[in-house]
Amino acid sequence: MISIIGAGPAGCYLGYLLAKHGKEVNIYEEHSEVGKPVQCTGIVTSSIDKLIKMKKEFIVNEVKKVNVYSPSNKILNFKLRKKNYVIDREKFDKYICKKAVEAGANIYFNHKFVDYKQNRIYFDKRKNRETDILIGADGPSSKVAKCKNMFNNRKFVIGLQARLKIKCDRNTVEFFLDKDYFGWIVPESNDIARVGVVAKRNVKDFFEKFLKRINRKYRTINYQSGLIPIYNLMTKTSKDDVFLVGDAACMVKATTYGGIIQGLIAARELSKALLQYRSYERLWKKKIGKELKYSLMIRKIMDKFSNEDYDELFSLITNKDVKKIIESIDRDYPSKIIMKMAIKQPKLLKFAKKLY
């Protein structure tokens, strides 16, 4: 018996892959349904199609261009090499869950995991259950990681976003850089967008500041917020018969804070590890370890940027060749961008010094 805590994308995709191969799988979710509350902007590159074929029923929009703004609002615009989907996270999560159930996994709602001892899983106000293997797919505050002493001193940023009625271009996603926050406008259409910021602290203040910065008329439809774990090279992802996947294992890109694709890839690798008795750590690191590490490195450099540094960076990137490189490469693979850009524009190397 394999027990998965958390029916998010990572947990359900893993449940689907294991059940499809004949494993007995139970998925336990603390909420009464999958996909709620939504705590995500839901923008993903089309690389996701290699894992889960995207369906019209949960694609809200497709974007083809990106505008990036420096703190003084200098703009760089790029064409996206691959289309990016803006998805409905609730429908997407429900779709993967349905696939898991159709493949034979059992799902138990209103089961809040609280502890694990000697192969018994303990839930809040529910009878405990036995398992052979326990998977923590329970998101950034992973209780599974905590109860196996794998949580350590993780760091988080906080995301706050609102769905706004606001004028925007449905083909273009907008990213805003600032020394204190990372902001975005992700369009659902020409007049509805997911607008948000990520910051280490005071996220509400930075969100207000950001709304003033974009200086457009808007009406708020609703708010969403959530924790985003910072990838950490020291994070352990398995101990004895317990494994962590997705946000529970901090598998989020520290550059753009995207974690959906990384969680799905790690889930696929964990299914291989369990089905073929291979090392999970080795498998997931081979697929996403390098990119998570490079994203973290870029983030560490960016965290030391002043607003003037960002402006200088923008003036260097205006170089046609550098822009071409950025446009030609998938943002899920930052390692490929860095070297090529540094060769075309050696002045960019001065920013690497900030790492030390």
Ligand SMILES: Cc1cc2nc3c(=O)[nH]c(=O)nc-3n(C[C@H](O)[C@H](O)[C@H](O)COP(=O)(O)OP(=O)(O)OC[C@H]3O[C@@H](n4cnc5c(N)ncnc54)[C@H](O)[C@@H]3O)c2cc1C
């Ligand atoms: C504001 C914001 C915007 C984001 N935007 C993007 C984006 O545009 N693109 C992108 O790729 N990523 C984005 N992310 C990150 C993305 O949401 C996560 O990486 C992704 O949801 C991780 O999936 P997961 O399955 O690992 O965990 P989750 O989606 O967090 O799922 C965990 C599940 O476990 C359940 N659970 C938790 N604790 C327990 C418990 N004790 N017992 C039982 N069940 C439990 C939860 O209810 C939940 O259903 C964003 C995050 C935030 C906060």
